[in-house]
Amino acid sequence: MNSPPLTDLSDRAREIFRLVVEGYLESGVPVGSKTLAGEGALNLSPASIRNVLADLEARGLLAAPHTSAGRMPTETGLRLFVDAMMQVAEPTREERAAIEQRLSEPGPIERALEETSALLSDLSGAAGMVMVPRREPRLAQVSLAALDANRVLAVLVGEDGHIENRVLALSPGAFGASLEQASNYLTARTAGRTLAEAAQAIATEIAGGRTALDEASRDLVQRGIAVWTEDAASRPVLIVRGQANLLDEAALSDIERVRSLLDDLESKQSVAELLERARRADSMRIFIGSENRLFSLSGSSVIASPYRDREGRVVGVLGVIGPTRLNYARVVPMVDFTARSLGKRIG
Incomplete structure (x- = not known):
């Protein structure tokens, strides 16, 4: 998926695009020109805003699901926002402390991995996933x-x-x-x-x-x-928790998409293969909608990060999966911090 360079947009178009994306990610509903004008930050008339929205739609960055509705970002628009405009919100001191405490509790490593998956689900409001390190005994x-x-x-x-x-x-x-x-x-x-x-x-x-x-x-x-x-x-290598979080009110309006997503999650080997791409990349990966074949039908996003042992070796991958309207700015740094905390627990 190739998104247009951010420099192709005027300052006005860039600001309106940002407000539409952030509003949609927060509410889950399309954002209209009247809403943007009513917020007062743009100092523009609804008609002027509509002209900019139409141009952004023509560029493939926004879409209007209904004739009279507002706009929502396309997958191309989300990719541009995530790569070039998103300002991440680092976990608070309390959130970091809660993550480290839950992952430092004594017990077998399998329990820590399950705890990590549940933790990611709780933090993101989506489903949490952890790919377990493959046992390779000598x-x-x-x-x-x-x-x-x-x-x-x-x-x-x-x-x-x-x-x-x-x-x-x-x-x-x-x-x-x-x-x-x-x-x-x-x-x-x-x-x-x-x-x-x-x-x-x-x-x-x-x-x-x-x-x-x-x-x-x-x-x-x-x-x-x-x-x-x-x-x-072929041994199971994936722990998934929080699938129920995917059944929110917005998702239930598109029950076929949700059913497709849950079916995909049942295919753990296929999900593990997707996460393996993040492990090989050696860094955080964000897959939006049809960018990954596995979840193309359900239109879901995956945020995944490798986690390392204390010697710096990549031993597995963790992440979250949810609708494309995930709060990327909050979830991305949360996944990154959790990966680093789990790495300390792995030893």
Whole structure:
């Protein structure tokens, strides 16, 4: 979405545009020329204001939902406002203290992540989201045991003592001595590595013919690593709280949009993929309406920020999702401060 440069607008047009956007974001209803004239800040007649509004509409920055109604910003207009005109309102001392207190309470990190999602929902009046850091334990040992003629149980033991089991479906006859050989090989190649690191190293060895594994053992190793890696990547990684906040009075007038949004939120893997874009960007991202494919039908906005551990490494993403009329000036710095506070809790 390409918005016109702010310098293309006269000072008068810029001020009227700002007032329309801020009024719409605050009230959720279109802003008319009479309302703008009545506020007295412009010292212009309603007719003069209407001429400016018509020009802003022709530029694609404003839209009139009904013939007799006022104007509201388009997605292009919102993008221009957010990028070039918005004056953020930093969290108050009380708000910062409340955020830090809730995130510093003792307990497992999973509780802190859920608390963060609920906190973002409370602060923004929208839905809060936290993408949980993917667990990538380093392995200490791998063992394989036959369950029946076609299935093998793989037991993964992490360096932290965590144990996970996987059931692998294999072709008949891939047992016997192959199990022991494959177990020994996997333990030797995975010890001290994450699954992703081990999978890459093993694939390189097998592709280069640098292993003494027989065909059956190679089958066990390749299938096993593929299954484990796929499973790890598809685990739920998203916590969403506050969906009920999306059902406000304004939203209920467009129930189909709300239903589409709630359906999108049910697809947690797709939402996580969207947040992954913010993680890779390494900074705050704001997606407005159709700028992101996932929420294009529901016309929703996402404000997302990566959060880091104390060593500065990005370990996850948090943010909020709501209607495009979010209070960006307040929510953006709130998301940023919450991300920094959670990073301190992650350690």
